[in-house]
Amino acid sequence: MKNVDDLIDSAGDLAARGLSRGEIADELNVSRETASWLVERAGRSTGATDVETEPASAGGPQDVHVDWSAIGEAGARLSAVGVALADLLREHSHDVDLVIGVEKAGVPLATAVARELETDLGTYTPRKHQWEEGDIEDLGGSFSRNFAQVEGRDCFIVDDTITSGTTINEAVEAIEETGGHAIAAAVLVDKQGVGDVEGVPVDALMQVIRVGNDSDADGDE
Numbered sequence: 001m002k003n004v005d006d007l008i009d010s011a012g013d014l015a016a017r018g019l020s021r022g023e024i025a026d027e028l029n030v031s032r033e034t035a036s037w038l039v040e041r042a043g044r045s046t047g048a049t050d051v052e053t054e055p056a057s058a059g060g061p062q063d064v065h066v067d068w069s070a071i072g073e074a075g076a077r078l079s080a081v082g083v084a085l086a087d088l089l090r091e092h093s094h095d096v097d098l099v100i101g102v103e104k105a106g107v108p109l110a111t112a113v114a115r116e117l118e119t120d121l122g123t124y125t126p127r128k129h130q131w132e133e134g135d136i137e138d139l140g141g142s143f144s145r146n147f148a149q150v151e152g153r154d155c156f157i158v159d160d161t162i163t164s165g166t167t168i169n170e171a172v173e174a175i176e177e178t179g180g181h182a183i184a185a186a187v188l189v190d191k192q193g194v195g196d197v198e199g200v201p202v203d204a205l206m207q208v209i210r211v212g213n214d215s216d217a218d219g220d221e
């Protein structure tokens with residue numbers, strides 16, 4: 001995807017296929033607010049009338065779409081990026097023998113990291129993946145039984161992006177609640193500048209730092 005028009009078209013296609021705002025946000029790696037804004041724009045350009053709308057500021061939501069498909073579509077590139085993420089994580093410990101990938105996009109990256117670090121691999125599915133309706137806070141995430149279990153073990157966490165920080169927070173909490181211990185996390189791109197979650201360092205190969213204040217109503221950037 002090269003520009004916002006491509007994103008708007010994709011959001012419109014996904015909405016037409018019946019995907020929810022949350023699913024569109026997942027698919028396009030943007031926040032839910034941005035997904036709603038994109039779908040609204042797609043509806044305007046096609047004249048569709050069955051589009052849910054949410055208020056958006058005149059300039060649209062402040063978000064950054066991360067398209068890392070050039071890495072994800074080629075195994076060799078994915079492996080190379082896995083080496084870089086592993087190198088970040090090695091700074092925190094040489095004794096960790098479990099890497100937890102956050103479903104879905106974090107898992108292929110975690111697989112590459114686990115291979116590089118010669119560790120076991122586990123996966124965590126965030127609660128939002130099980131959400132259909134009702135209060136998302138009533139749901140819990142889950143660790144797949146097809147992979148290594150986290151109880152009693154130190155581990156690293158790997159994901160692709162941080163947008164709000166919700167998922168990485170949830171993953172750290174879930175690991176601790178399950179009896180594991182998160183030593184550090186690494187992602188490709190951190191849009192939030194998380195730094196750490198409850199004392200667990202969070203590293204990123206790239207940080208997105210917005211410069212200037214656009215239409216920021218608070219004028220505090």
Ligand SMILES: O=P(O)(O)OC[C@H]1O[C@H](OP(=O)(O)OP(=O)(O)O)[C@H](O)[C@@H]1O
Pocket residue numbers: 025026027029102103104105106159160161162163164165166167168
């Ligand atoms: O910091 P947050 O606001 O929580 O957003 C970041 C999360 O959102 C994406 O997952 P998502 O479930 O949307 O997509 P995926 O299933 O393709 O990984 C991304 O892979 C992170 O896990």
